[in-house]
Amino acid sequence: MTDLEPVRTYFAGWNARDADAILASLTEDGTYEDPSTGGPISGSALKAYVTGLWSAFPDLRFEEDSLDSTGPNRAASQWVMLGTNTGSMRGLPPTGKSVRVEGSDFFTLRDGKVATVKGYFDGGAVPRQLGLDIIVQPSQIGPFKFGVSTEVQTGRLDEPVAFSITTLHARNDECVQQVREGSRASLIDMLKMDGFIGATTAVIGHRMVTISAWDSPEASRRVMKEGAHAEVQKGMYDGTLASQGYTSVWTKARMNPLMVRCDGCGKMTRGPDADRKCKSCGEALPDALPFW
Template sequence: MDTLVSPQTRADPVSADAVSLCQRYFRAWRQRDAAAVLATLAPDGSYEDPTTGGPVRGEAFAAAMQGLWVAFPDLDFELGALHRVADDTVHAEWTMEGNNLGPFHGLPPTQRPVSVPGIDLIRTGPDGIRQVRGYFDPGLVPRQLGLNVVVQPREIGPFQFGTSVVVRRPQPVMPAVLAFTELIARDEPSVQAVRDQSRQVIMENLDNPAFLGFNSTVAGRRMTTISAWASQEALTAAMATGTHAQAMRGFADVAEGGFTSVYAPVRVGPWLRRCGACGCMARFEGHRGHCKACGAEVEALA
């Protein structure tokens, strides 16, 4: 809907200019035109919201917009009223709406819609918009997309807290080798860059039958991955191609340090599975076996 402007605002030339500038800013957003959005900003104008990690300008702001439009190609804003609260300050209410039809933070599209209300505090000047500060619930989009929103401390004493990702085959597997990598990211943006690369690497390996599984953890800037493979040869071949090869070449750009290694099994224990018939814990070799207590067939968990 159209932006509302009070009669008092229309009578004030300074206010009218500020409101008109903000209207152009939102029109450019609705047209998904990054160049037009930047054209409404002053030479040092900035944008900031709870997801940007601080003010962004110029190309960084344009990249943020493009990333949002890739994830939500039909992104639009339902605009509310624009209120002049000072000679150079405008408050703008809006609701962002769109469907997640593209990758979002390295994750595949969910096809789900989002609707996020918010408000922008906009400072203007004779040379354009000097500052936009957006306020909204940053956890609302992930929740609407079916993503986990984790609230926890970064660290307590010797314990560091973070998040993990697990990728498993639908059938039980016994890997021949495990590849282990740990790195300390250079900074917070590098953490996200490494996570995006890791997801892309996994996506590229899903069709490889020798790729058996993947576990990763992120605690602060410490990032650890363990991948399971059917053979050392398959692992070596996969590391030399695609995004993984690019990531190895760009290691110094995103990491403060780290190490990588490959492990082969030293001792292979039995599979364990609670028997659905009698409730006893069955021990067996291979992926299938029988409960020694009642003789029922059991199968290892994937």
């Protein structure tokens, strides 16, 4: 009969949120693996992984459904992971939402400790329960490359007069993550700046682009000198984050009138005048969305 006490000690470390206790429950060469780790991890990598989880879910805990021996020096456990997202996860602000994830771990044991842990669970369960989008798409098909984008709006309906465009090629996946975190902080700074209207960012592989709209070219220059954006720029210019990149400011040459669909007649009409009436049927027009 396999002694299950090492597994109980391992889970006790998790529920105590004690990374050193988890590591102590493993053999010197012990490893942990689950769908999000990209393979077996151990030592400092495992410690960083569990502390990152606790940072995002400070109350994270496991409730055991079952724990059984599956053979000599082997065991399996079914569990439920519970926690509330009150800390930042991957640079995102906390959602305050709770998660419940069912999973199982399979253990090999040696010398009274855990030698390997292989965990299995639905990798999309946490982001879905936090209200995050899960996008499955190819990275490239022929000349087309795919990625993700983010929009930030102030709610202003002004026509943009200037656009700031920053693009860079990050050196590697780790640099992409660093730039994304810096970009989020920069956009938060921009929301506080006079003249800012809105922005759209895109990440396509290692290529990263930010296009922001402003009410004047002068207003757009402020972001280049202040806050988080200046720090990301520093990382681009000194070569720690990017292999190449540029910044630029573009001014408006022409902008056609905003067109709005009338819910009454279904026709597109020029953006709302002061009377906010459809020019075709006279019905009240819906509120206009931000121009950018």
